[in-house]
Amino acid sequence: MAKFENIKEHIYQKIESGEWPEYHPVSSENALANQFKVSRMTARRALQELSDEGLVTRTRGSGTFVAPLKSQSALLTIRNIADEIALRNHRHHAEVVCMEKVPASPTLATFLHVPVQSQVWHSIIIHHENGQPVQVEDRYVNPRLVPNYGEQDFTQRTPHDYLCEVTPLTEASHQIEAVLPSAALSRWLKVEALEPCLQINRRTWCRDGVVSQATLTHPGSRFRLGGHMTFRASKKS
Amino acid sequence: MAKFENIKEHIYQKIESGEWPEYHPVSSENALANQFKVSRMTARRALQELSDEGLVTRTRGSGTFVAPLKSQSALLTIRNIADEIALRNHRHHAEVVCMEKVPASPTLATFLHVPVQSQVWHSIIIHHENGQPVQVEDRYVNPRLVPNYGEQDFTQRTPHDYLCEVTPLTEASHQIEAVLPSAALSRWLKVEALEPCLQINRRTWCRDGVVSQATLTHPGSRFRLGGHMTFRASKKS
DNA sequence: TCTTTGCTAATGTATATACAAGCTGTACTC
DNA sequence: GAGTACAGCTTGTATATACATTAGCAAAGA
Numbered sequence: 001m002a003k004f005e006n007i008k009e010h011i012y013q014k015i016e017s018g019e020w021p022e023y024h025p026v027s028s029e030n031a032l033a034n035q036f037k038v039s040r041m042t043a044r045r046a047l048q049e050l051s052d053e054g055l056v057t058r059t060r061g062s063g064t065f066v067a068p069l070k071s072q073s074a075l076l077t078i079r080n081i082a083d084e085i086a087l088r089n090h091r092h093h094a095e096v097v098c099m100e101k102v103p104a105s106p107t108l109a110t111f112l113h114v115p116v117q118s119q120v121w122h123s124i125i126i127h128h129e130n131g132q133p134v135q136v137e138d139r140y141v142n143p144r145l146v147p148n149y150g151e152q153d154f155t156q157r158t159p160h161d162y163l164c165e166v167t168p169l170t171e172a173s174h175q176i177e178a179v180l181p182s183a184a185l186s187r188w189l190k191v192e193a194l195e196p197c198l199q200i201n202r203r204t205w206c207r208d209g210v211v212s213q214a215t216l217t218h219p220g221s222r223f224r225l226g227g228h229m230t231f232r233a234s235k236k237s
Numbered sequence: 238m239a240k241f242e243n244i245k246e247h248i249y250q251k252i253e254s255g256e257w258p259e260y261h262p263v264s265s266e267n268a269l270a271n272q273f274k275v276s277r278m279t280a281r282r283a284l285q286e287l288s289d290e291g292l293v294t295r296t297r298g299s300g301t302f303v304a305p306l307k308s309q310s311a312l313l314t315i316r317n318i319a320d321e322i323a324l325r326n327h328r329h330h331a332e333v334v335c336m337e338k339v340p341a342s343p344t345l346a347t348f349l350h351v352p353v354q355s356q357v358w359h360s361i362i363i364h365h366e367n368g369q370p371v372q373v374e375d376r377y378v379n380p381r382l383v384p385n386y387g388e389q390d391f392t393q394r395t396p397h398d399y400l401c402e403v404t405p406l407t408e409a410s411h412q413i414e415a416v417l418p419s420a421a422l423s424r425w426l427k428v429e430a431l432e433p434c435l436q437i438n439r440r441t442w443c444r445d446g447v448v449s450q451a452t453l454t455h456p457g458s459r460f461r462l463g464g465h466m467t468f469r470a471s472k473k474s
Numbered sequence: 475t476c477t478t479t480g481c482t483a484a485t486g487t488a489t490a491t492a493c494a495a496g497c498t499g500t501a502c503t504c
Numbered sequence: 505g506a507g508t509a510c511a512g513c514t515t516g517t518a519t520a521t522a523c524a525t526t527a528g529c530a531a532a533g534a
Contacts, residue, residue, distance in 0.1 A: 178435040
């Protein structure tokens with residue numbers, strides 16, 4: 001492996017393991033150069049690439065620091081429903097319908113990479129915007145990676161928020177489809193049985209395996225998923 | 238502006254203007270260093286950053302070349318329905334329902350940034366996968382930027398393909414929602430009026446303005462939108 | 475006490491150089 | 505003619521050096 005990659009690896013470990021939390025200072029270019037017995041330009045390259053990847057932020061005159069985790073997936077943000085509602089200056093509140101441990105069905109076991117019939121966390125939470133239900137979050141969580149999931153108070157913070165903190169996410173996959181709500185869903189969302197809903201299926205990974213699999217259902221009449229992208233990073237002229 | 242930025246700018250112009258098409262060779266590091274009277278390392282930096290941004294591809298021993306445009310938005314791909322179907326080894330065919338010039342309604346005029354009542358291209362195309370309809374593409378195109386849109390044969394190539402070629406896209410925004418199909422849509426998609434559909438609203442920009450606004454409707458029972466992302470670019474160990 | 479000044483350390487840009495490693499075409503050999 | 509060896513160009517990695525720009529702090533001054 002190239003020398004600059006060793007240095008990146010070293011710093012990445014510190015961040016991923018949680019030893020260096022958000023905003024923790026990272027060794028300076030000169031310090032790394034001494035420590036790894038390389039030239040400053042080589043140490044610089046490692047830090048520069050970590051900065052490009054969004055893991056650290058750098059400020060001339062000040063130094064290099066671990067970037068806030070929430071900005072690490074800046075490109076296609078995994079949205080936190082509570083933040084999104086707050087952004088619109090609306091009021092968010094969550095209702096925990098269910099929080100239990102259940103044995104994993106064969107399908108679920110495959111999704112979460114756990115043994116069939118092993119106990120997994122299951123929660124159902126209804127998110128409201130200004131008193132109206134806008135999302136039902138039906139989530140299964142791997143108890144090996146998140147043993148204390150059931151003890152959290154999810155009326156105060158969202159599961160997404162909590163999971164991001166205890167297991168730094170490294171990977172995610174989404175599937176979006178349009179469905180008709182089940183009886184329970186239409187009751188929870190206070191919509192008619194024939195109203196189309198937007199359903200997002202999301203699995204998230206951390207370094208050690210599948211953390212969680214969630215089905216987020218939104219009423220079609222009260223929700224849109226938006227995205228914007230530009231193909232060019234640098235600014236014009 | 239920094240020297241390496243000047244070089245980037247120079248190359249970017251060539252690509253954006255279309256003077257250098259896909260796979261066109263880019264001057265080598267040494268050639269650029271001579272041309273711009275800088276050191277090789279500075280020229281290298283310009284090429285390296287363009288490579289990071291996905292505008293060019295580089296191969297040791299061979300050279301630097303303009304990247305194929307379709308890979309320029311690698312992160313959240315703007316999918317081409319035909320490619321997607323081909324990827325599944327299925328058969329794609331398109332049916333052009335309508336191709337006309339219509340006066341822009343006030344709403345549409347706002348979307349496309351054109352004068353109200355000015356003529357714009359309007360096309361409706363049904364995309365089939367193995368004979369079954371999977372997408373209705375209802376598209377409005379800015380005739381100032383794409384004057385010959387109406388003369389293309391969209392049974393052979395998709396509008397997305399054509400638009401990518403004649404106007405290098407620089408920006409795009411999406412909105413996804415779940416809806417019930419209109420009468421015409423349910424007829425075209427051969428679904429019942431009560432089947433929920435996934436509707437994607439997409440606007441695309443090139444350097445000179447809004448190119449096109451499209452509404453893509455998929456039957457919920459036959460379509461899913463997927464995405465996958467990792468938060469770390471480099472590979473492990 | 476508040477302000478100014480200046481020092482130090484950190485990142486940002488640029489250069490010159492060296493060698494490693496991979497692709498391509500040419501010339502040579504069999 | 506077919507295969508091989510090699511030379512030359514390309515990108516990739518690494519080093520040493522110089523100077524610019526900025527943040528933060530400390531000391532001197534009013």
